[in-house]
Amino acid sequence: MNGKVKIGLMGLGTVGTGVVRLVESFQEDLFKQTGSSLEISRILIKNPDKKRSIYVHPDKLTTNPDDLIYDDEIEVVIEVMGGIEPARTYILEAFENGKHVVTANKDLLAAHGDELLRKAAEKGCDLFYEASVAGGIPILKTVVEGFSSDRITQIMGIVNGTTNYILTKMTQEGLPFEQVLREAQELGYAEPDPTSDVEGLDAARKMAILATLGFHVGMKWDDVACKGISEVTQEDIRYGKQLGYTMKLIGIAKRDDDCVEVSVEPTFVANSHPIANVNDVFNAVYVYGEAVGETMFYGPGAGELPTATAVLSDLVTVVKNSKLGINGREMAFPYHEKRLKSPEQIFAKYFVRLIVQDESGVLARIAKLMAENEISLEKVLQEPYGKEDAELIIVTHSASKASIERFLEEVQEFHIVKELKSCYRVEGGE
Numbered sequence: 274m275n276g277k278v279k280i281g282l283m284g285l286g287t288v289g290t291g292v293v294r295l296v297e298s299f300q301e302d303l304f305k306q307t308g309s310s311l312e313i314s315r316i317l318i319k320n321p322d323k324k325r326s327i328y329v330h331p332d333k334l335t336t337n338p339d340d341l342i343y344d345d346e347i348e349v350v351i352e353v354m355g356g357i358e359p360a361r362t363y364i365l366e367a368f369e370n371g372k373h374v375v376t377a378n379k380d381l382l383a384a385h386g387d388e389l390l391r392k393a394a395e396k397g398c399d400l401f402y403e404a405s406v407a408g409g410i411p412i413l414k415t416v417v418e419g420f421s422s423d424r425i426t427q428i429m430g431i432v433n434g435t436t437n438y439i440l441t442k443m444t445q446e447g448l449p450f451e452q453v454l455r456e457a458q459e460l461g462y463a464e465p466d467p468t469s470d471v472e473g474l475d476a477a478r479k480m481a482i483l484a485t486l487g488f489h490v491g492m493k494w495d496d497v498a499c500k501g502i503s504e505v506t507q508e509d510i511r512y513g514k515q516l517g518y519t520m521k522l523i524g525i526a527k528r529d530d531d532c533v534e535v536s537v538e539p540t541f542v543a544n545s546h547p548i549a550n551v552n553d554v555f556n557a558v559y560v561y562g563e564a565v566g567e568t569m570f571y572g573p574g575a576g577e578l579p580t581a582t583a584v585l586s587d588l589v590t591v592v593k594n595s596k597l598g599i600n601g602r603e604m605a606f607p608y609h610e611k612r613l614k615s616p617e618q619i620f621a622k623y624f625v626r627l628i629v630q631d632e633s634g635v636l637a638r639i640a641k642l643m644a645e646n647e648i649s650l651e652k653v654l655q656e657p658y659g660k661e662d663a664e665l666i667i668v669t670h671s672a673s674k675a676s677i678e679r680f681l682e683e684v685q686e687f688h689i690v691k692e693l694k695s696c697y698r699v700e701g702g703e
């Protein structure tokens with residue numbers, strides 16, 4: 274790369290707009306850091322008639338991907354369109370043409386990361402994707418470089434800004450789900466199809482990427498047990514508060530010996546745990562390394578400029594690598610075999626909410642069934658529910674996922690149990 278590096282930008286939405294703004298406003302710093310001036314020379318968009326929030330010279334805009342992929346002067350492609358196709362095909366073609374790629378696309382990385390990394394290495398090209406996980410937090414570089422001589426055994430975090438924004442507003446202001454989701458969309462946090470956020474898929478993709486890099490095991494998004502927040506109710510949140518917990522969508526990746534578990538699910542976090550206080554669009558990732566112990570990384574998980582900083586940081590690395598002649602040599606390929614834990618090997622505490630007949634002996638029968646399933650009680654809360662029933666909230670000690678699943682199935686067969694309202698994992702606390 275010489276004094277001027279030409280960049281092709283695929284996508285001019287929330288993140289693409291941030292990238293254009295930062296490249297323009299940090300020209301001088303970028304030159305000092307890389308020894309090159311960086312120019313976005315072409316921008317691929319879908320809809321030429323769309324009103325843009327920044328001015329871009331019309332000659333730069335194109336709806337033809339070949340204008341970027343087959344432009345010999347373009348050395349780096351930044352893909353911020355999103356989705357699997359056509360992004361995958363465009364990136365593979367960019368590598369075929371010797372271009373380095375920076376992307377924010379977790380959908381693509383969690384499904385086809387291996388294929389893309391191999392093609393990049395084969396062609397001597399860089400592929401970086403810092404923006405794909407936890408937006409502006411430089412978490413991927415941290416996990417890959419900062420923990421290179423440590424053994425990570427746990428990664429736990431809030432890795433979706435939209436759902437954290439929704440849960441924060443539901444918890445602190447009692448606002449309804451739909452209203453807060455609309456706000457998150459207006460702020461540019463949500464995915465084009467917000468179902469990915471709400472149903473936990475976006476977080477699952479990010480956890481697959483984190484677990485792959487942290488444990489050196491090739492995890493795909495469908496290896497992640499995934500549940501979203503669409504069924505979380507104000508009542509759940511209220512009972513959680515009474516017991517000292519905050520509801521969060523938590524991603525957990527753990528490894529014991531050679532087996533790993535990765536999940537995303539609505540979780541009650543003890544208020545004493547720092548993750549319970551991560552609010553709004555902020556993300557936080559807790560990483561436990563056997564040598565270093567506990568670490569935690571915090572920052573904005575979505576939004577135009579925070580996400581663009583991550584894209585630009587990768588761009589700077591590409592240009593620096595080129596100056597050092599080491600493009601295509603930083604690939605982190607998984608080198609451990611993938612062995613997923615069975616439900617018998619996954620342990621956690623659980624919050625269970627039941628509607629039961631309000632009569633003597635009910636709690637004793639439920640406690641007996643729990644004991645038969647090797648589950649012990651940590652906390653119990655009971656409140657009247659209508660004229661004849663009671664709402665029973667139980668927090669268990671650590672139990673296997675298999676035991677809890679068996680218990681939930683069996684307890685619903687009791688005639689004294691009217692309804693299973695909810696069951697959530699519990700993290701933090703004693």
Ligand SMILES: NC(=O)C1=CN([C@@H]2O[C@H](COP(=O)(O)OP(=O)(O)OC[C@H]3O[C@@H](n4cnc5c(N)ncnc54)[C@H](OP(=O)(O)O)[C@@H]3O)[C@@H](O)[C@H]2O)C=CC1
Pocket residue numbers: 283284285286287288289317318319320321323352353354355356359377378379380404405408461462463464465574575576577580
């Ligand atoms: N928003 C955020 O906070 C974050 C987003 N990301 C990721 O960044 C990527 C981009 O997200 P975001 O900026 O929010 O998305 P937007 O929907 O705001 O923008 C997408 C852009 O890509 C263009 N585009 C989409 N499909 C095509 C296509 N087939 N051909 C040409 N152009 C196309 C659109 O064109 P047009 O404008 O003409 O419609 C638009 O400019 C996604 O992978 C997302 O997951 C990652 C971290 C945070």
Ligand SMILES: N[C@@H](CC=O)C(=O)O
Pocket residue numbers: 405407408432433434435436462463464470475574575576
């Ligand atoms: N929709 C995502 C955007 C960033 O990855 C989120 O809300 O976290």
Ligand code: NA
Pocket residue numbers: 403404405406407408409410411412413583
């Ligand atoms: Na990041």
